[in-house]
Amino acid sequence: MLDNPSLAPVAALRTLLTEKRFMVLTGAGISTPSGIPDYRDSDGVRRGKAPMMFTEFLTLPDSRRRYWARAMLGWPRIRKAQPNPAHFSLAAMQRAGHIAGLITQNVDTLHDQAGSHDVIELHGSLHRVLCLDCGERFDRAAIQLLMEADNHYLLGVDAVQAPDGDTLLDAAFEANFQIPNCPRCDGERLKPDVVFFGENVAAPTAAKAMASVEQADGLLVIGSSLMAYSAFRLCKAINAQGKPLVAINFGKTRADELLDLKIEISCDVLLPELAASLLST
Known part of the structure; x- marks a missing residue:
């Protein structure tokens, strides 16, 4: 799939992940293939x-x-619910050093079950x-x-x-x-x-997430509309540092104007291909 000329954004992302250490921020869209419904439609509503x-x-x-x-x-x-290929692919990329770490808005622990380590649970479990x-x-x-x-x-x-x-x-x-x-x-x-709606993310968790983003070379958002400010603020921070911000997500996100690259392909299809390509080099 990555050799298809029409998928230049995917090739660009592969190059970025080869050259830089990105933090990954995931939202509900990565767990929908595991049968867990998400909150919003493609317009962020x-x-x-x-x-x-x-x-x-x-x-x-x-x-x-x-x-x-x-x-x-x-x-x-x-x-x-069981982890899907997107979760397993991120775990493999983390083990190989192709991503710096994971922050998730999800409360399902599927990243942990897939083998990712030191996952920052922005909204708890x-x-x-x-x-x-x-x-x-x-x-x-x-x-x-x-x-x-x-x-x-x-x-x-x-x-x-x-x-x-x-x-x-x-x-x-x-x-x-x-x-x-x-x-x-x-x-x-x-x-x-x-973390319920109207409740603040615990201060130590918010600080740890922000520190991990500040130390990374870029931020890759997967399956999130970023409508929750706790996630959007991380995008604002990476953008303010002049580092690349990339999203794999269908439809509108709150950070569309900040994105350097956006890919609208199902993450459970794209990430296994991306991981296989990175791990073969």
Whole structure:
């Protein structure tokens, strides 16, 4: 594929990755081939209803009940999701030194499962649960068992999968849901260890991501519209340093005016070809 003259941008990217050490920033588009829905269409417009805001989750018990009822049904599909060729290709490129490292907006841990190391999880991980009362963290699978034991009536209910482990569940199923309490302090404010909309990225994580970008020779964005400022600010930083900014993404991104190169090819098709070409040299 890389020898096709019509794919000059791909050849240009290959040259850049041969000569420079890029950080990679990934978004939901890299995980859609693994069966995990994304948030936005090709114009960057959000699909479906507005997500739950952090203040709503924090202050309203009914909102937490709604969240966990839907998440109980959505988690098994996240847990079963497998890395696709794009994830494995990036892991191989990292091992070979063709990329400096990975930052991801995704909360599915598929990069880790594919073998990437030291992944910066900009928005956390659905595989962990945080108690907002005592600060303890738990494995998500353990909290799932508690919910299933207390909410047998939801077992077997089929709900449409939504982004980040959410589902589209009829409100009638939510009223009797028993919210899990913290196994350590019995607190009622368990939260997935992810950054909600309206919540800030943890300062150490944001600083680590920015430092990694400042130390890299360029930034490659894969499968992200960059509408979240936590990701867009990294693009602004690399651009301000005069370093190359490249995107592999279908449709509009928030950083289109900053991009040096944009490639609209499915990442699970392009990245294996790119990795094979780089690893053969």
